[in-house]
Structures are given as structure tokens and as C-alpha cells.
Amino acid sequence: MPHKDTHSTGLPVVEIQNLTKRFGDREAVGGIDLSIYPGECLGLLGPNGAGKTTTINILLGLVRPTSGEIHVFGEPIPKRLRHIKLRIGVVPQSDNLDPDLTVLENLITYAAYYGIGRSTARDRAEDLLQFFALKNRSNEIIQHLSGGQRRRLLLARALVNRPKLLILDEPTIGLDPQARYLIWERLEALRLQGTTMLLTSHYMEDVSRLANRVSILDGGKVVAEGDPKKMVVDMIGLEVFEVVDTPEGLDRLEKSISSCNVDTERVSDRLFIYRRDSCPELETLAITHHHVSRRPTNLEDLFLKLTGRILRES
Numbered sequence: 001m002p003h004k005d006t007h008s009t010g011l012p013v014v015e016i017q018n019l020t021k022r023f024g025d026r027e028a029v030g031g032i033d034l035s036i037y038p039g040e041c042l043g044l045l046g047p048n049g050a051g052k053t054t055t056i057n058i059l060l061g062l063v064r065p066t067s068g069e070i071h072v073f074g075e076p077i078p079k080r081l082r083h084i085k086l087r088i089g090v091v092p093q094s095d096n097l098d099p100d101l102t103v104l105e106n107l108i109t110y111a112a113y114y115g116i117g118r119s120t121a122r123d124r125a126e127d128l129l130q131f132f133a134l135k136n137r138s139n140e141i142i143q144h145l146s147g148g149q150r151r152r153l154l155l156a157r158a159l160v161n162r163p164k165l166l167i168l169d170e171p172t173i174g175l176d177p178q179a180r181y182l183i184w185e186r187l188e189a190l191r192l193q194g195t196t197m198l199l200t201s202h203y204m205e206d207v208s209r210l211a212n213r214v215s216i217l218d219g220g221k222v223v224a225e226g227d228p229k230k231m232v233v234d235m236i237g238l239e240v241f242e243v244v245d246t247p248e249g250l251d252r253l254e255k256s257i258s259s260c261n262v263d264t265e266r267v268s269d270r271l272f273i274y275r276r277d278s279c280p281e282l283e284t285l286a287i288t289h290h291h292v293s294r295r296p297t298n299l300e301d302l303f304l305k306l307t308g309r310i311l312r313e314s
Contacts (some may be wrong), residue, residue, distance in 0.1 A: 011074060012037050013165055013196045014059070021220075025216065028054040030220035031068070036165075041197040043211030043228070045204075050217040052200050054168060059198075060090065073166065086114060089163030091154050093170040097142050103129065103153060104138040107160050114161040115309050119208050121160065128156035130203035132186060149181025161192075166190070168199045172206060184209060214299070220308045228299050235295045236305060237263065237274040241282055244270055244291035250275040255282045267309060274301070 014036040021029040029051040030134065032264065036042045046052050046239035057063040059070060061081040070077040072080055072084045079246060098106055104125055129135045132152040137145060158166060171187070172180040184206055191197060191210060201207050207214060208228050215225045224231060250271045260279035265272040274297060275282055287296050 010038055010164045012071075013040075013073060015069075015071045015199065016055070016059075017069045018057065019055065019070065021051075021058060021063065022065045022066045024169060027220055029058070032217070032220070033221050034215055034222070036088065036196060036198055038196055038260065039191075039194040040212045041191050041199055041205040041210050043214040044198060044200045045098075045207065045214055045303060046217035050307070051220040052217055053169070054220075055217075056167060056198070056200070060088075060167070061085070061159045086161065087164045087189060089158035090162060091151075091158045091166070091168045091171045093173060095150055095154065097153060097157070102139050102141055103134060103145070106142065107157055110157050111160045116161065124160055125156075128159055132156045133182060146179075146185045148175050148182070151175060151179065152183060152186075155186065164196060166195055166197045168197060168201075170201055171199070172201065172203060180206070204298065204303060208299045215274075216303060216306055223306050224302070228302075232299055232302050234298050236301050237276040239275045240295060240297050240301055241273040241275065241285065242270060243273065243285070243289060245289075253285070257285075265305070 002036065012035040016032060017168055018036040019032050019034075020027070028049075030108075032051070032055065034042070034055075035045075044052050044055070054063060058065050059072070059077065061078050064078065069249070073087060075084055075275065077084060098109065101109060102270055107125035107128065108118060108121045111124065112118075126135070126138070129138055132155060134149060134152055134156065137149060142150065142153075151173075168187070172183050175183070180203070185212055187197070197210075199207065199211060204270065211228060213226060214228045215222050216233070217223070224235070243250065245253065246269070250269075253271060257264075257279060259271065259276070260281060261277040262279060262282070263274040263276075265274075273282065
């Protein structure tokens, strides 16, 4: 299902202008601008240390910026933070559920922080547990839940105050495919209902599925932003061929396709060829070469092209 364009629906829910944050001599965030519009899901991507977590922590008032401005629902942070946070739901990367309470009690107790009465909180909690397929676990303590069930409960908790903005920090981290599928199915339903979201995830396939737009951070700066599918085609191409061969074989291959409209990348004994237009030489390669794989380009290809393939210390 194509993502709708939300830019025309009004003022941004979140507007970040020239945001910077320094920790001593290290610049974690270097003058970024971000906007999230009503009903939109923005995917905030980047390698470890790119500035994602710092940006979210500033947005939540956990870290004070060095400079820049943030407005949420048109109101400034941190000046109006307490009022703003009543309308935000957060799914943290780490599990911070109360281990001494049951599943249902976790939701009812959390609702009290927002001034929600116990009767209303119970009704909302039961609806959410049904929505996230946890109804039959209502009276169990947290230690009896699987990792996937705990992540679903964190999502349910984040929605108990019916937030206008949902912040999702690696919501499916460490989950098996079945648990991930259920969570993303529920998140997609929320997005289609008009919930505004800010999402961080290292699962690029999931981001492509849910996000209307992505902003890719590297070194504390936005290096690319836009519709994920359009960005992949415009910046990478239509297909990628991955060839394994000797250095001499890869040299010959690069010469043989020099007339084609392609980009290439060498990584050790592999050559990645990104095709933009038709190329008969690549069609022949796909048939005759023993060590070649061929697939459509995706968001992970774009991410690696922009941020590199080298593992970094955060």
C-alpha cells in the first residue's frame, strides 16, 4: 500500500531546527533539521554513534541541547516539556516494565502517571491487551512473558494515554520473525489510523514498510532525507549484482561493463554493481558467472553507501 503524502496536512507535530549537542570536545549532533508531519512515520536511521539516541533524548527532555530549537505540537522544549509529554508515547530500547506487577497492573499503574482514572485505565488496558494479543496473559507477572510478549506490552503501555506522537526506539530488537511480524502489523494499523511516529531501527526492511520518510544521520548530521523507495531508486539504482572473484577477475569485469550506466563498489573479493538502466553485459554475467547474485536494490544498500561498511565504535 503506498504511503500517503502528509506534508499538506498542517503544521509539523515535531520541528527541530539547527539542533546541536556537544559532550566535551565530541559533537554528537551537528546542526540537524527535522520535521514530522501529522499522521506521518519518520524513520531516523544511522550507524552507532550517528546521533539518533542523543536526538531522541533531547526531544524527551533527558538531555539538554547545546543550541537549536525544538517544537512539539507547536510548543517549545524544554519550556513546555511537562505539558508536551502528556501527549507522547515512548517505546524505549531497554525493557523497563515493573517486574513486581502483572501485565494488566503494569498498564493501569502507568496510566495513573497521566492522571487517568482507574476505571478508564482498566478499559483502555484491556482493549490494548486484546489489540496486542496479550489478553490471556493479563494476570501473569512480567517474568513469565517471552521477549516478544514483553515488547508488545511496552507498545501497549506507550499507547495507554492515547498519544498524538509515538516514539519507537528499536521496537523489535532481538525478536524472532513471528514476534516482529505481529508488532509491525499492529504498528502499520496505528499508522493507517493516523498516529504520528518517530522510528529508529536497524531492520531496514521494517523501516521501508512503515516509514513515509527516512532521515539518515551520519556523524551527527543528516546526510539524506526523503521517501525511502524513491531515494533508493534515485541514489542507488534498480538492481544490485554481487560478484565474488579474484582481484584480477573483478578488474576484468569492471572493464567489461564500463559502458553501462552503473555504479560499482569493491569490498575485499566482492564487487557490488548497482544498475540504473538496461545493461546487456550484466544480463550475460548473471547467466554465465558461477558466483553472482542478483536482486532489487533496497534501503540497506542506500544506508551502506551513505554511511560505509566499516564497523565503528560508538
